[in-house]
Amino acid sequence: MSIKISDKQQVLDKIIDQYDYFLFDCDGVLWLGDHLLPSVSETLEYLKSKDKTVIFVTNNSTKSRGDYLKKFQKMGIEGITKSEIFGSAYATAIYVDKILKLPKDKLVWVLGEEGIETELKEVGYSTIGGLDPELTQDGVNFNPNNPLLDNLNPNVGAVVCGLTFQINYLKLSLTMQYLIHNDKKLPFIATNIDSTFPMKGKLLVGAGSIIETVAYASGRQPDAICGKPNQSMMNAIKAQLPGLAENPKRGLMIGDRLNTDMKFGRNGGLDTMLVLTGIETEDNVKSLPEEEAPTFYIDKLGDIYEFTH
Amino acid sequence: MSIKISDKQQVLDKIIDQYDYFLFDCDGVLWLGDHLLPSVSETLEYLKSKDKTVIFVTNNSTKSRGDYLKKFQKMGIEGITKSEIFGSAYATAIYVDKILKLPKDKLVWVLGEEGIETELKEVGYSTIGGLDPELTQDGVNFNPNNPLLDNLNPNVGAVVCGLTFQINYLKLSLTMQYLIHNDKKLPFIATNIDSTFPMKGKLLVGAGSIIETVAYASGRQPDAICGKPNQSMMNAIKAQLPGLAENPKRGLMIGDRLNTDMKFGRNGGLDTMLVLTGIETEDNVKSLPEEEAPTFYIDKLGDIYEFTH
Numbered sequence: 001m002s003i004k005i006s007d008k009q010q011v012l013d014k015i016i017d018q019y020d021y022f023l024f025d026c027d028g029v030l031w032l033g034d035h036l037l038p039s040v041s042e043t044l045e046y047l048k049s050k051d052k053t054v055i056f057v058t059n060n061s062t063k064s065r066g067d068y069l070k071k072f073q074k075m076g077i078e079g080i081t082k083s084e085i086f087g088s089a090y091a092t093a094i095y096v097d098k099i100l101k102l103p104k105d106k107l108v109w110v111l112g113e114e115g116i117e118t119e120l121k122e123v124g125y126s127t128i129g130g131l132d133p134e135l136t137q138d139g140v141n142f143n144p145n146n147p148l149l150d151n152l153n154p155n156v157g158a159v160v161c162g163l164t165f166q167i168n169y170l171k172l173s174l175t176m177q178y179l180i181h182n183d184k185k186l187p188f189i190a191t192n193i194d195s196t197f198p199m200k201g202k203l204l205v206g207a208g209s210i211i212e213t214v215a216y217a218s219g220r221q222p223d224a225i226c227g228k229p230n231q232s233m234m235n236a237i238k239a240q241l242p243g244l245a246e247n248p249k250r251g252l253m254i255g256d257r258l259n260t261d262m263k264f265g266r267n268g269g270l271d272t273m274l275v276l277t278g279i280e281t282e283d284n285v286k287s288l289p290e291e292e293a294p295t296f297y298i299d300k301l302g303d304i305y306e307f308t309h
Numbered sequence: 310m311s312i313k314i315s316d317k318q319q320v321l322d323k324i325i326d327q328y329d330y331f332l333f334d335c336d337g338v339l340w341l342g343d344h345l346l347p348s349v350s351e352t353l354e355y356l357k358s359k360d361k362t363v364i365f366v367t368n369n370s371t372k373s374r375g376d377y378l379k380k381f382q383k384m385g386i387e388g389i390t391k392s393e394i395f396g397s398a399y400a401t402a403i404y405v406d407k408i409l410k411l412p413k414d415k416l417v418w419v420l421g422e423e424g425i426e427t428e429l430k431e432v433g434y435s436t437i438g439g440l441d442p443e444l445t446q447d448g449v450n451f452n453p454n455n456p457l458l459d460n461l462n463p464n465v466g467a468v469v470c471g472l473t474f475q476i477n478y479l480k481l482s483l484t485m486q487y488l489i490h491n492d493k494k495l496p497f498i499a500t501n502i503d504s505t506f507p508m509k510g511k512l513l514v515g516a517g518s519i520i521e522t523v524a525y526a527s528g529r530q531p532d533a534i535c536g537k538p539n540q541s542m543m544n545a546i547k548a549q550l551p552g553l554a555e556n557p558k559r560g561l562m563i564g565d566r567l568n569t570d571m572k573f574g575r576n577g578g579l580d581t582m583l584v585l586t587g588i589e590t591e592d593n594v595k596s597l598p599e600e601e602a603p604t605f606y607i608d609k610l611g612d613i614y615e616f617t618h
Contacts, residue, residue, distance in 0.1 A: 167476065
């Protein structure tokens, strides 16, 4: 049964005293789209003043860690560093480099945006596809004689798929061609498989839903999924925080989604806290079986500050 | 074990003498994209000269029956009438009207193209979505503040999804909004679920793959699938041909796909013939278990004419 955090004493006894490492999902926890949630900055400053380590974990692959730093600044959240940010685009680049060990002279075909392109470039890969304007020169119209369809690049060594708002039939069909090319041998890597993407109070089409198109069309499923709840991102975080790796129970994963954030924390051995500012409701939480129930839930992240001040 | 049709006597004894009703898939059987396959016109004329009934059955919902008539004419295939053509867009319109019995004052939201719009209009419905230029005014770029996202039309009574080349994130997300709207109550109808779409010798993204996106995003599966291999299209054909309904074994379904065309014919009680001008190979056919093997296979449809002349 999840415990609701609803007063000062609970915050102090159950949260502040118990955890040293606070992992946060971003969308739905810190902000909703471009709207910062109440008392979020103050909560982060309060935790840092108590010498807590904060880490931001996001499945949104459209942004690189650098883009996220700018977003924190734009939101008025100060003092965040790149090393505190783990995005699915970054986790994907780490996967391609360290696990897949793709040679650096191989190209990566990207169905996705700048976040993926930037993170792959930072570890030394060149990408094709992605936001290349050549792929959108006909806009939403499809030219079946587009020469790109007949000229797959033989140096492509992996296919990375994630969220893109700039989608068209050519990009989907080209991604499919690389996936079926050469007896379906090119590794197929998903940044994450969230079905929906929260934006401005609505749920829009998520990375996982776009990936379903090319998966179904090619008759394949991704060989690897890099974002939450997959543990490759958690392993990267633990590699950076030996204290968390040694004692995961000193870590609290805070998020708004049961099937990604809470699962991610739980599978990593951390305790978990669900916020109700995202897609889950209090009724949902209360009806969960014990093995899926988060350790805690709270109306909003900012309550940690508001209850104690 | 499928019998290969490879000489004149086989055509006469096994095909011409045995069947009165010839159902044809179009793409991959009559033509490949804009390229008419050899001796197709002659074969159709030969069958008609023998008083055979020919019916064309296609899952391509981008075209209406009227569009298909024009395509036959453009291809130089003469004498085809609208009543000989059954497309998944037409089958979908029949389904919405006769099975779903959607009131005519309700609107149909369309993820798809002119074929669906036209067939729905012909049975008396108004559509929204589809090829409405308002949905593509930002091209492949997505504006999260697009007012359409906040103004779902309350008169929409069903959501029809099929193939569209003119795809963008706004159309996918709007379709998803209608699917999750009102506790997911709006009927979700797929024209067909082919994973791939053959075009110019390549397999591109098919209707089923596009529908996977909005299905996964909304957490729903289509309530109805109207195209092959679903029998609603077969039932519509049999309603028009009482002789076939009475004795389905006098009918032969000819197609290039095992999991749609051959299944469609077999489930309707017809015999089946696979042509090898589409996506299947002779090795595939030979390795099939008895219950999936077509009655016959032939290198190309035109062999029916070429062997006999």
